[in-house]
Amino acid sequence: MDFFSEIIGETVILGLDSLILGFCVKQLSKCKHILNALQSAPVLDIDSTLNKEINKYPSQVIPYVVIRGLVKPLGNPITSNYNQSVTGVIQRLTIKEHVIARTSAGFWSDQTRTIHEVFNSTPFVLSNGKYNIEVVDALAAELLDLDVISDKFEPMSPGVIDHVWGFFSGVRQRGLQTMEEMLRDGSYITAIGELSRSSSGLKIQPPRDGLPLYLTTATKSSLLKRLASSRDFLRVLIVVFGTVAALASARVLYKYMKKRRRREAEQLMKKQLAAGRRERRANTRDKNLSEVQLCVVCTENPKEIILLPCGHVCLCEDCSENIKDKCPICRERIESRAPAFIT
Template identity: 90%
Template sequence: MDFFSEIIGETVVLGIDSLILGFCVKQLSKCKHILNALQTAPILDIDSTLNTEINKYSDHVIPYVVIRGLVKPLGNPIVSNYNNTVTGVIQRLTIKEHVIARTSAGFWSDQTRTIHEVCNATPFVLNNGKYSIEVVDALAAELLDLDVISDKFEPMSPGVIDHVWGFFSGVRQRGLQTMEEMLRDGSYITAIGELSRTNTGALKIQPPRDGLPLYLTTATKSSLLKRLASSRDFLRILLVVFGAVAVLASGRVAYKYLKRRKRRQLEDSLKRQLAAGRKERRAHAREKNLTDVQLCVVCSENPKEIILLPCGHVCLCEDCSENIKDNCPICRERIEARAPAFIT
């Protein structure tokens, strides 16, 4: 049996585990990088000292900074679709379909599918009195805390045909959920990102250029640090678990390989013993005092016992035939087959 067929199960487990392990290592590295950057990020106030702080950095850019302020639109704000008294600077409208679907095991389970999502945004700043910072590319934020303005669920009333069709198709409709979320005008949020000053002297905060995430959240820096530390610890646990699985699977493969190798060594040893026994029995059974014509052309000790095909020369004993694989020693024609020859 081929060795790969013996370890197919371990190979599949090891392959899947390696992919998960690689993903966990990548995420852990990213989490540590963000955690270290956030720990050293300065917390600045939106006031007259901001320009002094930014002058301390080259190119007037602070790579990662924590700033809190009030959300204020630059121009007309976005008006809520479901509440005219609510305005904001970012709006997310989501339509989700709730269904009961039959799983491959034959059970029915509730599932939710997003069938439509749209985001609207208007330019805005973080304000504190007469000082402000423009927020650039807010929709690219990795963490964007929005308030739920409306969350409506409209159940469906399926008829008999719908029930029959759902039974055969494996999907039964429950209803549609429509949700509206907004970053409200006047919200007090924390912005974490790259702070820079333009040629006109205006300040702006945007996604960092070194791959760090932009955060627009109501949480504080300490809360985010705790959340990231919790994620880091969870990823470490996953690394230990999937690392142990990788070690077990690798150990299983190594065990089967060594077992197979030992079995082959025993088989080879048995073959050598059998070959030695056959050689010894041939030596006892061979005739003595043969003429030169009857002797092997290679060793000149044992009688000629093998016929070479297709040339047909009978010139080798069985012992020498095992070592000569390519060409006939008489005519140099390629050996394609050999057979015992009985000379009387």
């Protein structure tokens, strides 16, 4: 317990650092997996050759593929709430609360809280002329690029009571932000996912092996650069937090070895002092003793220790160190012992 109190700081640092390091390692492994899959993913055009390409793969499924096309709704599109001339296939409506909050350090900082978010979607395809590919479960996309249709901020006008309450509560209201984003009808986007063919036609959907689905305006090369940048940043983080973990571990090991050497030195000193005491006792003991006065165990040294609670004086100090549990005379449990002076 004493040793733990000495290393509690290093233990907390090592625990937090290990959690962050483990998260970074997991994210790096995921990033590498996605990067390798994206590098090897074929870039296909939505045309008559697509059916020939998919026939080359088992079960007519391409695990990861890059396809670009125009967004076209299957049925009626979604009309913007704020601009009736804008239609799309995915709509996101977000309401955010802007506040000024007091931090634990006593400073005031701007903060944003999402208090409401809703998605609306309609089935759609990526098309190129008369050729179409249906996009399945688009809302599951890890990267979904939407156009901002409307972004309005309504500031609040707090009164005196609001200012006083905000000072004591640590939160002051600034206003509400209402935002509408849409994947527009007719947008030219890149879809990256699993391509399969069924009786209803070609479909692109989230891969079944854990890879992400992307619906973005970026190209494959842009995504590769972005993922490579994330990979390099995670590597730097792993080096930094790995170094911190190594230093904290080295510090704990140093303190442990220091405490162990100190304990070994104390034990050695105790043994030397005990040996010196035994030698002095041996030199001062009376040699001409009757059998009644001798220790019942070694029958060489005088009786020097009284056992409690039974009260028997039957052991020399040397034998008393080895007998811990029961009195050798009455077999009663030994709770304590004390020196006995027999005159």
